Amino acid sequence: MENIRQAVERAKGRPQQHGGVGFEPSLQPNRRSFGDTNEPKERAEEIELDLAHLHSKRIVAYDGKDLHSRHFDMLRTEVLRSMDLKGWKTLAVTSPTPNCGKTLTAINLALSMARQPERQVLLADLDLRKAQVAGSLGLKCREGVLGVIEGRIDVDRAIICARAGGSRLEVLPTASTSDSSDLVGSSAMKNLLHDITGHGPSRIIILDLPPLLTGHDVITILPQVDCVLLVAAVGTSTISEIEECNKHLQTTDVVRFVLNKVPESEAGYAYC
Numbered sequence: 001m002e003n004i005r006q007a008v009e010r011a012k013g014r015p016q017q018h019g020g021v022g023f024e025p026s027l028q029p030n031r032r033s034f035g036d037t038n039e040p041k042e043r044a045e046e047i048e049l050d051l052a053h054l055h056s057k058r059i060v061a062y063d064g065k066d067l068h069s070r071h072f073d074m075l076r077t078e079v080l081r082s083m084d085l086k087g088w089k090t091l092a093v094t095s096p097t098p099n100c101g102k103t104l105t106a107i108n109l110a111l112s113m114a115r116q117p118e119r120q121v122l123l124a125d126l127d128l129r130k131a132q133v134a135g136s137l138g139l140k141c142r143e144g145v146l147g148v149i150e151g152r153i154d155v156d157r158a159i160i161c162a163r164a165g166g167s168r169l170e171v172l173p174t175a176s177t178s179d180s181s182d183l184v185g186s187s188a189m190k191n192l193l194h195d196i197t198g199h200g201p202s203r204i205i206i207l208d209l210p211p212l213l214t215g216h217d218v219i220t221i222l223p224q225v226d227c228v229l230l231v232a233a234v235g236t237s238t239i240s241e242i243e244e245c246n247k248h249l250q251t252t253d254v255v256r257f258v259l260n261k262v263p264e265s266e267a268g269y270a271y272c
Ligand SMILES: Nc1ncnc2c1ncn2[C@@H]1O[C@H](COP(=O)(O)OP(=O)(O)OP(=O)(O)O)[C@@H](O)[C@H]1O
Pocket: 017, 018, 019, 020, 021, 057, 058, 095, 097, 098, 099, 100, 101, 102, 103, 104, 105, 127, 130, 132, 210, 211, 260, 261, 262
């Protein structure tokens, strides 16, 4: 906690940069097949993501040569080292309050991991109040998570296979709903999480979650994840909010803390 406190204190009051904080990733065409085990019988066609759209959303990690990708690649390396060591497969990305950069971090981290040929990566949008993953990637969400938990579609059919640059990943998008709390706590959601985590040892699942302190959704999901990446932002997050998160995360492994929107000159301590 002390290193987190120091990072936030050092960055406090400095102007935000528009680069990013400390992560990287990317995608590649036809490099490997999805689902080494339990491969779904029917798999949707692979969709090529629009790189100009991704760039406009600060999504860069499909391109390992992009300078901003290096932060996500460093984060990827550290997160995967910890996850591999413990045999963890499911990573939840959350933050104290809104607008800290969870979705951007989750997407870039997923793309960075997906550049590694041996990794199979599924990015799932479980922020049912404020779905952002499909829009950020330029994808249309047809049924997605809501379709699965409301019984209209099988999870394998809701997953979109996407490709961008050197990265190839699976995306489980969602539409937003006002019913979020009820749905997140439902047995259908538990089954969905069980299904997507049961695809064999090579699949990493990244969950883009809502903020931890603005509702019960994250606390409800936490027992079903292996570890958490906590994203805070300079100029948005306070020490007391991070301490409050820490209390909620007492029984959950926090694999890394990311301090986002850090000035370029301070990027060296962007995560710990
Ligand atoms: N390092 C950064 N530098 C500049 N802008 C950033 C950075 N990180 C995120 N942003 C911008 O901040 C805004 C919020 O980012 P994002 O949507 O990823 O946050 P979030 O935590 O998912 O928000 P919400 O709680 O609303 O889901 C976006 O416009 C995003 O482009």
